[in-house]
Amino acid sequence: MAIVAATTLAIGADQTPQSQSGEIQLLLAHEFFADGRYQDALDAYQKALAAPAPADPRAARQGVIQSALRVAAFDLARVEADALVKSTPLDPAALSLSADALWASGLFDEAESRYKDALSGVPALARGHHGLARALAARSQLDEAMNEAQLALKLSPRDLEIHHTVGAIYERMHRYEEAAGAFGNYVNLLPNKDNSEKADWSRSEIKFLRSFGQRVPFEMDPTTVGDSWTVDFRLVNDKVVIRAKVNDGSFQDFVVDTGAENTIISKPTAQRLGVTPITYTLSAGVGDVGLRGLQLARMNSLELGTLKLRNVPCLIKDPPLRNLPVKEAESLSPLVLGFSMIIDYRTRKITFGKHLPEEPFDFELPLRLHRLATVRGMIDGKHPANFVVDTGGEVISISTATASALSALGRPSPDRKIALKVFGSSGWDRDAFLLPGVDLAFDAIKYTNFPVVVLNLNTPSALLGFQLGGIVGHRFLSKYRVGIDLEESVLRLKAI
Known part of the structure; x- marks a missing residue:
């Protein structure tokens, strides 16, 4: 019935006086959004906003922002959010929605500040508390984050994003059973036609989380919780x-x-060691495959040095990619296992544990862990961006979205693109190229007139829910003793 009604509105819009066309487009956009047709909703909201006599410009602009965030049009959401705040600078709802757009742009600190501004105007603003919950979780302050999220849920129990x-x-x-319940609430509140990657991921995650039953994920000897471990x-x-x-x-x-969210093993390793797949999920990385279906599984045990963990989630790379230049390797991250870590490139040792010892450093950068660990960088002195701290990466790179933003800020396009052959976790990135002459700053760490690799990170950004600005890999990290401290939410670097 909703589709028929929407079609009727669309036909009528072409035959309606201009004074009513904006109102009809707005009604049509609301229908599309409620039905989970977010790209159609975005188009209709934009038409409503551009109508000669828009019925409700504020509602149309809010709809553009919300729809753009759902379809990963992060730049558009940011532009319209800035316009919304400019038109209503003291409106807490506008400030909160603008903060959502800042968060999706990877500007986590600016988003957190704006959420606080919104809450100062309306302390009972659900979306403001939801934003603070995400900000606190990114600082690994999980108890405080949960308090904010539960308050947001109490204020707005049918807001599906809060459940997520x-x-x-x-x-x-x-706490996997509670997590599955919350994701279940999220899925139950979705429109019937929402087949987005986030929705598919959530459905798979529910099945996976519930497969643990009474098993304790990442279980370890309780007498060793305060210990640290060192491996070569x-x-x-x-x-x-x-x-x-x-x-x-x-x-x-x-x-x-x-730079990975999971422990990853190959299909032959899984078969050899009896790791049985539980369900499929979606993954995304660098490469032209884009979204990649992989299998979620549970390892009975994982041993690193003298540490033994039980019931460890993992991904099985099945189906495997074809025509690989190198074999897909097994990988893990202490961060995914819940540990802070120190990696010393001089002594070739890694130390990890729940608590890191205090030690001297030359640089300390704020760290945010929102699915991936990121630090903030400044490009060409005027464009802030988040960079994934990726020990599995090799170079310093920026995303195509970041490169486009630099062009919009006046950086001249190169006379010719120096094409590169880059292979990532999702295949070949055939659009990769080298961009010379870039100035980078990570607090007091400066790179002047530096060549960076430009990668297409649009698909992983869409799956993560925020725009990836770039990646710092081996070329950056290997000059330091690197401490990634989740407790303090900092990246510490000591030159070697």
């Missing part, structure tokens, strides 16, 4: 490689990859 955030926080707390590593083609054991098998190589 509650689920994400519970999952980081390793090798550098192989600029990759940090350690030895680890799965399901009481023999020790084998794992790449330490802080």
Whole structure:
């Protein structure tokens, strides 16, 4: 019935006086949005906003922002959010929606500040508390984040995004049954036609989380919770490689990859060690495959040095990619396992634990962990962006979205693009190129007239829910003793 009604409105819009066309487009946009047809809603909201006599410009602009965020049109959401705040600078709802757009642009600090501004005007603003919950979770202050999220849920129990955030926080707390319940509430509130990647991911995650039953995820000997562990590593083609054991098998190589959200094993390894897939999920990385279906599974045990964890979630790379230049390697990240870490490229040792010892540093950068660990950088002195801290990466790169933003700010386009052959976790990035002459700053760390690799990070950004600005890999990190402290939410660097 909704589709028929929407079609009637669309036909009538072409035959309606201009004074009414904006109102009809706005009604049509609301129908599309409620039905989960977010791209159609975005188009209709934009038409309503551009109508000669818009019925409600504020509502149309809010709809543009909300729809743009749902379809990962992050730049558009940011532009319209700035216009919304300019038109109503003291409106808490506008400030909160603008903060959502800032968050989706990867500007986490600015978003947090604006959420607080919104709450100062209306302390009972659900979306403001939801934003603070995400900000606190990104600082790994999970108890405080959950308090904010539950308050937001109490104020707005049918806001599906709040349920999703509650689920994400519970999952980081390793409270899987509660996480599955929250994700279930999110899915139940979705429009019937919402087949987005986020919706598909949530449905798979519910099945996976509930498969644990009474098992404790990442279970370890409780007497060792305050301990730390140190293991040796090798550098192989600029990759940090350690030895680890799965399901009481023999020790084998794992790449330490802080740019990944999961422990990852290959299909042959899973079959050999009895790791059984539970469900499929969506993954995304660098490469032209874009979204990639992989299998979620649970390892009975994972051993790193003298540490033994039980019931460890993992991804199985099945189906595998074809025509690979190198074999897809097993990988893990202490961050995913819930540990802070120190990696010393001089001594070739990694130390990890719940608590890191205090030690001297030359630079300390704020760190945000919103699915991936990121730090803030400044490009060409005027464009802030988040960079994934990626021990599995090799170079310093920026996204195509960041490169486009630099062009909009006046950076001249190169006379010719220096094409590169880059292979990532989702295949070949055939659009990758080298951009010379870039100025980068990470607080007091400066790179002047520096060449960066430009990668297409649009698909992983869409799946993550925020625009990735770039990646700092081996070329950046290997000059330091690197401390990633989740407790303090900082990246510490000591030159070696």
